[in-house]
Amino acid sequence: MGVEQKLGNMGVVTTRLEDLVNWGRTNSTWPMLFGLACCAIEMMSTQASHYDASRFGMELMRPSPRQADLMIVAGRVSRKMAPVLRRLYDQMSDPKWVIAMGDCASCGGIFNNYAIVQGVDEIVPVDVYVAGCPPRPEALLDGIMTLHEKVRGEKLQEWA
């Protein structure tokens, strides 16, 4: 009469394939190491000791877009940078998501002028917008968790 009989057969968990895949995707989202401006410094803070984004399975920032699932657009996107950003996005392998971090990336922020793209959603599809100039690391973490929620509800088909 061991404890295993009381617990039943714990070796097998039944779930839907979609849930399993999405569980895997949410818990190992690797962001791209892609800093543009001031917001990137807060992104680094999020990554560093105090806020520790590795709690969300994000300890690795990949400088190469090929190895990344998540693009955090941290900062203002100038017109010169825009084609580069789009190219990086195209190089990322599916499934991929984008977080627009900060006011500049979301809507141009305080720079309503000739040089700044008024919101990065003009060039890449954005999943989550995080407000703030710069957003606090807590806000970015909240954005990441919002993204996780979104990913959990996704259908496998969407990326097939």
Add this chain to the structure above:
Amino acid sequence: MTVGMNLGMPGGDNIQELSVEELRAKYGSGLEIQSEENMLLSMGPQHPSTHGVLRLLLELDGETVVNLAPDIGFLHTGIEKNMESKTYTQALVMTDRMDYLAPMSNNFGYILAVEKLLGVEVTPRAEVIRVILGELTRILSHLVWLGTSALDVAAQSVFLYCFREREYILDIYEMVAGQRMMASYFRPGGLWRDVPEEFVPAIRNFLDFFPSRIDDYEALLKENPIFHKRTKGVGVISAEDAISMGLTGPSLRGSGVNWDIRKSIPYSGYENYDFEVPLGTEGDVYSRYLCRMKEMRQSLGIIKQALDRLPDGPVQIDDRKIVPPPRSELGRSMEAVIHHFKLWTEGFKAPKGYVFQRVESPKGEFACYLRGNDTSKPARVHFRTPSYVNLASLPIMAKGLFVADLVAIIGSIDIVLGEIDR
């Protein structure tokens, strides 16, 4: 999706279809190819160790850098132009976002220029608080430099330690200004408000624990043989070259040139503080590292002296044409309401004329040129930013070395792209 694919390229060219050579020919990077045998490599703008969106065109012979040309402008924000359409107070928020590693130093330079144009003197208390925060900012910026440049030479853990202490300084920022990074705390005529009660104990606490933390950082790198191999004798620039390239800040002092605006052209009462300007001897990456580490200790000394002499009194001048009246007066005095209304709708007017004000920012000499024209908006603002000028000496330092050394050198001149492109 093709929206925005052609953004940025004047002729409507698609950047993806142009080779490096075509790009260079069309948009002129200034790189002169030495030999057709060599390889051309574009490093950046997406690269982990260019500290932002810097693009370098390299001519490589094997792994040796024969020639290089920086290509900047990937973060051009139009800050100077934008400031012309804002009142003097509103334009302040733009300065934070140039050198975002040292926001208050930028505030400092701009605000001193505005005050010079207006011809006002701030109160002694405001002056001392500015010095305290200015030096804290220097430490803040040096911490990011230390963490990231150590990452560049593959010392991972330093980064985590540096950002731990950085959080403490950011908390002080938040305490005084309500914002973690973009404080905009210095205002024309003084400060936004007086510092809260917890400010002095918090700084005293910082002064207590920070020296031992600097010891920790030094234990990780200073005598580390790998770090020595990567930095000693790498990226040497002679004193003459450094001066002729206009290098400033710790990068200049690493070559042994004694030039610090706080000493040579003192501002905000820096002449009353007793501190040394650390100098290097070799002019290599390691000397620059040592200079910055010593500078952090000197900054602590300045903060300590400033705290000891922190006078009581107001932090804003008593001129209602420049400083808005306190909230409590608004209910009582009609005049205060009028001043308040005038200041927030129109702003104060600055006289015709121009000023030039330099400050020593963590990265070097930061200067602001400001021209007024009898209106409440500046006619022209120009910033002489240290990173922009310092970047120009990169080719001198890096020629003939390996690509891996180039990475260490970029880290050692401590550039920030927000300031270069503005």
